[in-house]
Each structure stands twice: as C-alpha cells, then as structure tokens.
Amino acid sequence: xxxxxxxxxxxxxxxxxxxxxxxxxxxxxxxxxxxxxxxxxxxxxxxxxxxxxxxxxxxxxxxxxxxxxxxxxxxxxxxxxxxxxxxxxxxxxxxxxxxxxxxxxxxxxxxxxxxxxxxxxxxxxxxxxxxxxxxxxxxxxxxxxxxxxxxxxxxxxxxxxxxxxxxxxxxxxxxxxxxxxxxxxxxxxxxxxxxxxxxxxxxxxxxxxxxxxxxxxxxxxxxxxxxxxxxxxxxxxxxxxxxxxxxxxxxxxxxxxxxxxxxxxxxxxxxxxxxxxxxxxxxxxxxxxxxxxxxxxxxxxxxxxxxxxxxxxxxxxxxxxxxxxxxxxxxxxxxxx
Amino acid sequence: xxxxxxxxxxxxxxxxxxxxxxxxxxxxxxxxxxxxxxxxxxxxxxxxxxxxxxxxxxxxxxxxxxxxxxxxxxxxxxxxxxxxxxxxxxxxxxxxxxxxxxxxxxxxxxxxxxxxxxxxxxxxxxxxxxxxxxxxxxxxxxxxxxxxxxxxxxxxxxxxxxxxxxxxxxxxxxxxxxxxxxxxxxxxxxxxxx
Numbered sequence: 001x002x003x004x005x006x007x008x009x010x011x012x013x014x015x016x017x018x019x020x021x022x023x024x025x026x027x028x029x030x031x032x033x034x035x036x037x038x039x040x041x042x043x044x045x046x047x048x049x050x051x052x053x054x055x056x057x058x059x060x061x062x063x064x065x066x067x068x069x070x071x072x073x074x075x076x077x078x079x080x081x082x083x084x085x086x087x088x089x090x091x092x093x094x095x096x097x098x099x100x101x102x103x104x105x106x107x108x109x110x111x112x113x114x115x116x117x118x119x120x121x122x123x124x125x126x127x128x129x130x131x132x133x134x135x136x137x138x139x140x141x142x143x144x145x146x147x148x149x150x151x152x153x154x155x156x157x158x159x160x161x162x163x164x165x166x167x168x169x170x171x172x173x174x175x176x177x178x179x180x181x182x183x184x185x186x187x188x189x190x191x192x193x194x195x196x197x198x199x200x201x202x203x204x205x206x207x208x209x210x211x212x213x214x215x216x217x218x219x220x221x222x223x224x225x226x227x228x229x230x231x232x233x234x235x236x237x238x239x240x241x242x243x244x245x246x247x248x249x250x251x252x253x254x255x256x257x258x259x260x261x262x263x264x265x266x267x268x269x270x271x272x273x274x275x276x277x278x279x280x281x282x283x284x285x286x287x288x289x290x291x292x293x294x295x296x297x298x299x300x301x302x303x304x305x306x307x308x309x310x311x312x313x314x315x316x317x318x319x320x321x322x323x324x325x326x327x328x329x330x331x332x333x334x335x336x337x
Numbered sequence: 338x339x340x341x342x343x344x345x346x347x348x349x350x351x352x353x354x355x356x357x358x359x360x361x362x363x364x365x366x367x368x369x370x371x372x373x374x375x376x377x378x379x380x381x382x383x384x385x386x387x388x389x390x391x392x393x394x395x396x397x398x399x400x401x402x403x404x405x406x407x408x409x410x411x412x413x414x415x416x417x418x419x420x421x422x423x424x425x426x427x428x429x430x431x432x433x434x435x436x437x438x439x440x441x442x443x444x445x446x447x448x449x450x451x452x453x454x455x456x457x458x459x460x461x462x463x464x465x466x467x468x469x470x471x472x473x474x475x476x477x478x479x480x481x482x483x484x485x486x487x488x489x490x491x492x493x494x495x496x497x498x499x500x501x502x503x504x505x506x507x508x509x510x511x512x513x514x515x516x517x518x519x520x521x522x523x524x525x526x527x528x529x530x531x
Contacts, residue, residue, distance in 0.1 A: 274508075278507075283500075292498060292501045297505055297509070315500070317505050318508065
C-alpha cells in the first residue's frame, strides 16, 4: 500500500466521504473513481480472500499471507509472516491477538510505550478528503494474474503523499498500492502475488500456526463511550501549525512503565494521512534534532521550551514529508490553562 | 579526470575496490568537480532506491525512476558503467536491477557508518554531500546483514533512536488498530526489522 497501513485508513475515510454520492452502475467501465473506492472498501472488509502479498518499505521486503472471512457478521482475519521471525496476528471482531516468539525484539519495543486506550477516531470524524486529494482513473493493468483498474489519489499540495491503487476489476479487492511522494518516488509498495477471492474459507486457514511456546498479546479497541470520555483529553500542548485539513483525532497522556516519566500524545489526520506527536521531558544526554525514516514513516525530534523555560523533547511521527514533520515539530507550543 | 580514476570510482561504486583504491578515488573525488558530480549522481540513485526521497525536483534520480516506470531502463547520465570499462557496461545493461542493488549496498554501508544507519543528526531534507562519505568504510562490511550492521550505530544517538523506533511502532499500531483490518500490522512488524 503504499503502505499496508495506509490502505485501511483510505478505505474507511474515502468510503465515508464518497459512498453517499455513488450512483449504481451496471457496467464496470462506467464506474466513477468514487464508486471504485466504495467497492474496494466493501471487498476488503466484507469479502473472503486468502492470498500472499509482499510489502516493500524502501529498505526491506516482507512476504505475508492474509486470510479474511466474515462469519455470522463477525470479521475474522489472520496475518502470517512468511519470512523473518515467526509472527502471527489474528483478529476476531474488535479483538486483535499478536502471537510472537520469546525474545522477539517487537516485545522489547512494546514495553517502551504503554498501549493505553485506543481512540477510534479515524472512521467517522473526517471531512471530505476530496478537499485535499483528487481522484482519477488510469486504465487497466494486471496484478496477481488478474485484471485491475488503476486509480490515482493525488494530493492537492506538497504537505502529504499520494497513492496509486490497482483494484480488482471483478471483485473490487485492492491488489496493489503504492505510496508516492511529490516527485513520484515510491515510498512503500504492497502487492498480492497470488490471491483467491470469494468462496468459503477453511476454518483451519484462520487458526494460528505458532501455538507452542509462543507469547500472546491481546489488543482490543475501547468502546466508543470510553473514547468519548478520555479520547480527547485537554492538553497543555498544541501545534501552532499543521497542514491544511489536518484535525486532532485523539490526545492522551501516558505513563512510561519503566519510569515515572509521562508522555503527552497528540494524533492528527486529514482523512488519509495520520501523524502523531509525542512530548516528553528532556531526556538526559539526549542527542537532539534527530530524524529517522522507515519507508514512508518519518520520526523527527526537536527541542522546545515548556513551562518555566524547561526543555522538552517533541517527536513527530507519521506518513508525511520530512519537511512537513519538521515544521510541525517546531510549531509545538506549551499553553497554560 | 583520468581514465584510471574513472575506473577506480566505478570499482568503488561496484563494490569491487580495495581499501587503497577506494581511498584514492574518494580523495580525488573531493577535489574534482566532475568526479564529485558523478559520485553525487550515484548517491542520488542510492537515495531514491532506498526510498529516502532526497532527490531534488527534476533531479537525475527522479528521471531515473520515471524511466524505470516507463520500462526504458537506466539513463546514461546515471549509469555507473559509463565511467568504467566497456565490460562493466555490458554487465550493467544485462541486469541493471542487480547492479543498482550493489550500488545501494556500497554507498549505503558507507553512509551508515557515518550517520548511524538511517538516522541523521542534521536536517536530512538536503541532498547529502559527497563529503559525508568516509573513505574508511571497510569494503568487507558491505555484505553484512541488517542485524549485523545495526550494532555499528553511534552510541550517543542510540537512546533517542530507540525511543523514535518505539514511537514509530506505537504510531503504526495505533493506526492499525483503528482500521478494520490486520493488514496494517505488517507495518508494525516492519519497525522491528531495522
């Protein structure tokens, strides 16, 4: 998907924005870009499929198998890593279980940042993304030995990335996607190598493979009521500049389990792109103004002055251009209530 | 720029130079604008290949991508074989993707030693200058696997880098959990592998 991570955001937000305007069409060739997106969203969430896909983030190539089915109205999914450390992620409805091996570096990272409540803010709170992105169809192509319609999602400014999508002509399933920067450079690519779409899914294909000796972490979404109560906590920090169209999706204060340190967290989205802001007390001996990149995701750390002139470390993480992230990080200000 | 130097630089880019040859080529490159230009173009190709998006607008790197998209293969301007013997050119042409991967590894390892594996202490938006490439990068390390290279990062940057990775993971997981699919979790796992 451009990034795999971007797809679903895209699906939900775009369908929310465009589905209402879709007009039923008998001939596939006559579908509008909006209709293709609505169809893509349905196929991804409601369809059954079992396929192998690759994900390239500009540095590493991962190969995974995804199995998806809806039984009795409940979504069931399984994601299996085919290379590297044995890892599986299973989902039943809103409950996600990660199955990892002891010693997996992912566990170590997990302990650095607490899970906290997950605000489900993305699916509903967005304005029409067409204010910031243009949609256009670009003929057909072939992916996973299937005919695909090509759809471009082009940002209207340079503060966000674009998407190129290949959508299965027959079923609407997303077969390939690219996340591209303003120069057309592919930052992340997702592509099915082979996929079976439709038909019944065998129960055993949805069952975990790495049972013995594995560690299971359960992640679940908070109810919408809990989200309303604590999803948007009043913060003492705010961004004085964000790109046009980005609004705050959630905010929270988390405690680091390893110390008494707390981290203020803000999250913004324009409907497709998402970035997070983390504010912490200045760590001792920290190297400042550091940036990292992984595929389309950047992390930018900047020092800002907080209350009483104390220094704080602001880190902006997201699938946005580096210059945008830096500008946001530099605009973070302390506001006293 | 002498033919000998061109050949040396080509060898460096191909990962075939020994210590002495690499040092000499890089020393010369820093004094020779033409040679430096060639090196910078290779560097751009590496950046673009690695998805770092550093190529300026209308840069060679960008045109290169466009040509790959159009199925035309490598642009002469960015083809390292041009400065090398004919034999190199032939090999390049017969498998540009493989050769380009070699360039990425060669330049990538050198850059990693200096800046700490895709982590930079200065604004990365600017096009990297040839001056940051340390000639002391041992060619023997070019074939290291990612988890071996990881240990070579500058210790001073480790803490912040570790917390940046943790924040990236947190961000990816948050985004993944807020979508009705497990597919985004591929991205969560991707942060572990670096």
